[in-house]
Amino acid sequence: MELLNSTLKQIEPLYEDSVKEAVKRLDNLAKPIGSLGYLEDIASKMAGITGKVHNEIKKKNIIIMCADNGVVEEGVSACPQYITAILTNNATKGIMGVSVLSNFAKSDTTVVDIGVKADFNDLKIINKKIDYGTNNMLKGPAMTREQAIKAIETGIEIVDNLVKEGYDLLGTGELGIGNTTTSAAILSVLSDIDSDIIVGKGAGLTLEQYENKKRVVKKSIEVNKPDKDDVIDVISKVGGFDIAGLCGCFLGAAKNRVPIVIDGFISSAAALCAYKLNPISRDYMFPSHLSAEPGAVYMMKELNLEPMLNLKMRLGEGSGCPLAFNIIEAALEIINKMGTFEDAMINSDFLVDIR
Ligand SMILES: O=C(O)c1ccc[n+]([C@@H]2O[C@H](COP(=O)([O-])O)[C@@H](O)[C@H]2O)c1
Numbered sequence: 001m002e003l004l005n006s007t008l009k010q011i012e013p014l015y016e017d018s019v020k021e022a023v024k025r026l027d028n029l030a031k032p033i034g035s036l037g038y039l040e041d042i043a044s045k046m047a048g049i050t051g052k053v054h055n056e057i058k059k060k061n062i063i064i065m066c067a068d069n070g071v072v073e074e075g076v077s078a079c080p081q082y083i084t085a086i087l088t089n090n091a092t093k094g095i096m097g098v099s100v101l102s103n104f105a106k107s108d109t110t111v112v113d114i115g116v117k118a119d120f121n122d123l124k125i126i127n128k129k130i131d132y133g134t135n136n137m138l139k140g141p142a143m144t145r146e147q148a149i150k151a152i153e154t155g156i157e158i159v160d161n162l163v164k165e166g167y168d169l170l171g172t173g174e175l176g177i178g179n180t181t182t183s184a185a186i187l188s189v190l191s192d193i194d195s196d197i198i199v200g201k202g203a204g205l206t207l208e209q210y211e212n213k214k215r216v217v218k219k220s221i222e223v224n225k226p227d228k229d230d231v232i233d234v235i236s237k238v239g240g241f242d243i244a245g246l247c248g249c250f251l252g253a254a255k256n257r258v259p260i261v262i263d264g265f266i267s268s269a270a271a272l273c274a275y276k277l278n279p280i281s282r283d284y285m286f287p288s289h290l291s292a293e294p295g296a297v298y299m300m301k302e303l304n305l306e307p308m309l310n311l312k313m314r315l316g317e318g319s320g321c322p323l324a325f326n327i328i329e330a331a332l333e334i335i336n337k338m339g340t341f342e343d344a345m346i347n348s349d350f351l352v353d354i355r
């Protein structure tokens with residue numbers, strides 16, 4: 001609890017002076033004011049994070065938290081539980097969606113076993129297992145309060161280490177069969193929105209399975225009665241180790257003043273938990289895309305963030321992060337390299353006075 005508490009205390013707002021300075025420079029560039037839209041917001045937010053108008057990304061990393069969910073025994077996913085272990089094992093082999101896109105964006109990945117129901121012999125998978133999956137939240141709390149805190153602190157530690165290694169742009173991803181169910185439950189509790197309009201088909205469900213998933217989410221909330229004002233209570237009762245770990249990543253990134261990208265529905269649930277634990281942590285978040293999962297739009301509303309892209313993606317894994325990395329780096333190129341109106345005038349001094 002000490003690491004979580006100290007992290008929450010150390011999170012500070014953006015450097016407003018640097019934001020203002022960046023906006024001033026952007027307004028002076030050779031373009032109509034505001035015409036580069038969201039790219040300008042990204043560039044000025046980056047200035048607020050680092051305290052510098054000019055920024056350059058040196059090393060990028062996507063943290064993939066992998067965990068199993070006990071609620072899968074209720075038939076909430078199209079996939080059997082062992083798929084989580086297979087996906088986790090393949091996440092270090094360069095063939096998964098996130099791996100390919102991450103390589104394309106010249107990013108690294110960090111694969112963390114925070115609670116998969118299997119053991120791995122691949123040393124590239126970081127073993128931070130809290131337990132072999134959570135308990136079935138339909139029958140009681142998914143995990144203990146201590147486990148939730150330990151998982152959040154694991155995420156903070158992973159980020160602390162990556163920052164020490166020189167990573168200056170982070171992404172968040174996950175692998176975990178059943179985690180769209182836990183994410184929907186978390187969002188419903190934290191937002192007071194009826195879970196029926198949040199629950200989606202996740203990795204794919206028949207209509208009958210979908211109706212069952214809605215029942216399971218609603219009943220799990222009824223059974224556990226999570227306290228919406230106590231985020232740790234919500235995570236421990238209806239969350240997962242992956243969401244808790246990613247929540248820690250968002251808090252750790254904010255503490256270290258490092259930008260961190262949100263991927264899809266599950267990653268957004270973790271971001272929302274971090275935001276509720278310390279609202280300032282949101283200043284360090286960049287939402288990559290709007291997941292096709294129906295609850296994703298409510299996640300963004302609750303966070304009051306606007307995703308950069310809408311590609312109808314619903315893969316998870318962190319697959320939206322490399323795309324956002326490219327956009328963030330493009331925004332930095334603009335503020336670093338575009339000329340001002342003054343530069344444009346100097347370049348044109350061969351013209352006779354046409355004013
Ligand atoms: O992040 C998303 O937007 C997203 C939407 C649908 C599915 N997923 C991925 O699919 C898995 C969860 O789906 P499900 O149906 O088992 O809850 C998990 O491994 C996620 O990475 C991810």
Ligand SMILES: Cc1cc2nc[nH]c2cc1C
Nearest residue numbers: 079083175203315316317
């Ligand atoms: C079934 C399946 C679920 C996934 N969740 C994230 N990536 C995935 C890839 C597959 C193949």
